[in-house]
Amino acid sequence: MARKGHRPSTGVANRPRFWGRHAVTAALANEARTVRKLWGTREALASLNLPPILPVTFAEVTDLGRLVPSDAPHQGLVAEVDPLEEMWLADLLHAGRDDRRPLIVLDQVTDPHNVGAILRSAAAFDALGIVTQDRHAPPESGTVARAASGALETTPWVRVVNLARALEEIAEAGFWRVGLTGHASQTFAQAIGQQRIAIVLGAEGEGMRQNTETHCDELARLPISAKVESLNVSNAAAIALYAVAAR
Template structure:
């Protein structure tokens, strides 16, 4: 087995541990993803009528109040809820192979644990055609309805690799020809001045704490975003979107 890889599939989650997604974008994207197993679906007659559903999918008609009891309080379900299996695991080596012939940026998140942030990062990654994202398995959120909602369908289209050891993963990413750029406000140069003609792996830490020292040590270069001194830092999902834009327009 190649370095940095993990098994390419996981057993089906027990029914009680399966995530539930809600809202039109996450639900429609999950139904369209051939790698996603949708186990059950609930919806209002009006919302379901607009969908072309697979005949084998168990579907239950429900009113708005019933759907509200299937999801967290005040979750905007838009008349649709599904129960799914988590996506199969992806190996880091396979993700790297996907980008062998292009310069799409890779995103590496160091202990970003908030599902809304990770979902928003996935959405930006889809918008700017990033190669994928890499997180540490123990310090990243699982798939969930909140994450899928924040990703607005991007969870189904952006490759997401979870690794055991982020430092070793960064070594493998560097060996594959990526220029590992860690984003930190203390860096001497801006990201725009650092990108050049590189094939970038953009490394971002959690909001507040930032990247860990060991993660910084495994970057080729550190860079900052040229933000005003009126603001100490940006939310990690906003920083990821700006960094991806900078990589796209260079």
Template sequence: MRRKARQQTKAENRPRFWGRHAVAAALDNPERRIVRMWLTREAAEFLVPPKDIPVTYAEAADLARLVPGDAPHQGAVAEVERLEDMLLADLLDQAEDGRPLLVLDQVTDPHNVGAILRSAAAFDALGIVTQDRHAPPESGALAKAASGALETVPWVRVVNLARALEEIAEAGFWRIGLTGDADTSLQEALGPKRVALVLGAEGEGMRQNTAAHCDALAKLPISGKMESLNVSNAAAIALYAARAAA
């Protein structure tokens, strides 16, 4: 009975991805195990899953009942296993000059993290680092916002972010914390070829201990008409600036 209960819990915790980009990227990722899929006949013309994946063909209205209300499933839903955790040391072993690393301090909104993953893929970032308990799990909303980048951008979850920042520094990264309270602009703070961009939570910003583990604090030069930017927008701008300065 206990084994059956554990298996049921595992099945209940499996995320469901929706949307053609998210599902197609999951199919293309050899590290991702897809348990089963639901497709409309129209979507099946574009998505051809391997024969070993069970597929149910249904109408769009039937698929809508498998995902949150109004989720744009585009005729494709997949139940998947979460990816295996990656060690920070393994990610840092892949470091290259000019490829920025993103560190997120308790950014919990799945849409923001998904959008950050998408920007990380667009600007060829090394990966992202988050806390394990203060970051969103893999989910359909996150995968949809990432538009396939969840499958391609390495994501490391750590227990202690301050300790991770120390390890990142030991790997030769210049750690820049983004905060509107800084006197230095991001352009002025950039310079070293290996940069870790540290961004704080929506609304609250970086915690004090996180900021203390940065080599520099910098701000984006935005107009006084706006107090701040959404964290995903800030990440995209900072990634562009880091890549341009490399």
């Protein structure tokens, strides 16, 4: 039961609710995604080509606001969906064995806004996918989908139980694991060379855990000004992905 004053962002059976045009239309376009219900204003729904079997409810803006967290920018569209089927790390690595796209590994990054933004950057720079630890990462949600702006449907997201073991598997697949941390002596550009890169990023505030650092081939930093202590993890991911793409 929802707490008083709390507006739930999930429907029955822990199905997440997505909101906003990019998140909802991307979910509708994804053949791997099952959309169970759709609510929308007549104006927002008029431009969509919807399957006839999809339950659709016309709703006013205020009614849609009750289906999602307070102040969520739903843009006239809310969808209830099934989570995507889980992907195995071995399948992702096997699928990308012949290309040089970078991989993103997140060590206990828990903020759904950050994970969504990283998914969006991963899609923008054509990353192979992202890897997170199952118990220390947000589930699929409207917040993640909104921040990802459609990339949740196109960027593979692998959840693993043991991140250290996953990093070993990533190394065996031929990736050079570069961990981003402010205390490294070399810059990220100096560390990446021309090999396949797995970019490892730590949690908001705490950074990478010691065990994660020991499972990196090299540690590197972004050459930021002394005026700021660090970058938001999603900003750091975007800069690192650009550096790999531009090398």
